Amino acid sequence: MGCSKCGRPGVIFQGYSGLHLCMQHFKEDFLHKAKKTVRQHHWLVPEAQIAVALSGGPASCALLDFMRTIVGERKDIRLVAVTMKNNRPYALENAKKIVDASGIPWYIFPKNSETIPQGERPGPTLRSPFPAHASIESQLILMAGALKIDTLALGYTLETHAEWVIRNAILGDSVRKSGCTPNVRPPVQVIRPFMHIPVKETGLYTQLFLNGQDERVETEGKDHPGDPVSLLLAQLYSRHPAIPYALVNIGEQVKKFRGRGLS
Secondary structure (H helix, E strand, O other), X not given: OEOOOOOOEOOEEEOXXXXXXXXXXXXXHHHHHHHHHHHHOOOOOOOOEEEEEOOOOHHHXXXXXXXXXXXXXXXXXXXXXXXXXXXXXXXXXXXXXXXXXXXXXXXXXXXXXXXXXXXXXXXXXOOOOOHHHHHHHHHXXXXXXXXXXXXXXXXXXXXXXHHHHHHHHHOOOOOOOOOEEOOOOOOEEEEOOOOOOOHHHHHHHHHHHOOOOOOOOOOOOOOOOOOHHHHHHHHHHHHOOOHHHHHHHHHHHHHHHHOOOOO
C-alpha cells in the first residue's frame, strides 16, 4: 500500500492513525512524537547532564540515536551512554556499534557493581510496578549518580506505559510519584521520550535507520510475556490499537490533577 501522504511505497501501517507511511514520513512521524514528548515535559534544558540507558536492544539503540539528534552540537548539554553488563553478547555488540557510530562516551557497569557508591537505594520513587524494571532502574540511577549525571533517559515505550497505568490503578495509586531521586547525589531525574511510541515502531526505526542492528536481539518490554494482564492487554490492543494512547493520556491528565508524576 502506498504512503497516505505522498504515495511512495509504505513501510508501516499505523492502526491507531489509519495511515500508511513511507520510510521518510515514518521517520518524521517518529521523531515528531518523541520531540513533542520531550518538549511538553521540559526535559531538555541548558546545562543538562544526560545518560541514555543502552541495553543494546532496538528501543535503547533508537533512544540513543534520538537523544544524539536532538542534542546535536549543543555544548551546554553533556550526553553519555550507560550500560549494565548482561549475558547477551549480541546486545552488547549492538550497543558498541551504535556508540562507535555516534561518538558518545560509553560507560559499562557490571550488575550490582561495587564501583557504584553505596548508600540509600532509590526505592519508593521508582515508578515501575514490575519488580524486574524497578531493579534495573535502581541500578541505572546509581550508575548515573556515580557519573554526576542529573537525567537518565530510558527507552520504555507506549505499551509499557499504558500497562503501568492499568497496574497502578489496580494497586490503588494510578499516578505514583516520580521524578527526582533525592537519596542519590546528585538527584537523578528519569525521563522516557518514547512513552507515546509503540514498541513495534522503535524496532522498525532501528532496522531502517541504524545500520548494523542485529535482529537476534529481542525487543525490550517483553520480560513478562506470560503475565495474564500483559496477554489480555495485547489482545485488546490488537483489536483497538488506539487504546494504549488513551490510557497514557488518562495517566498524564490524572498526574496533572494530583500534582504528581509518571515522568
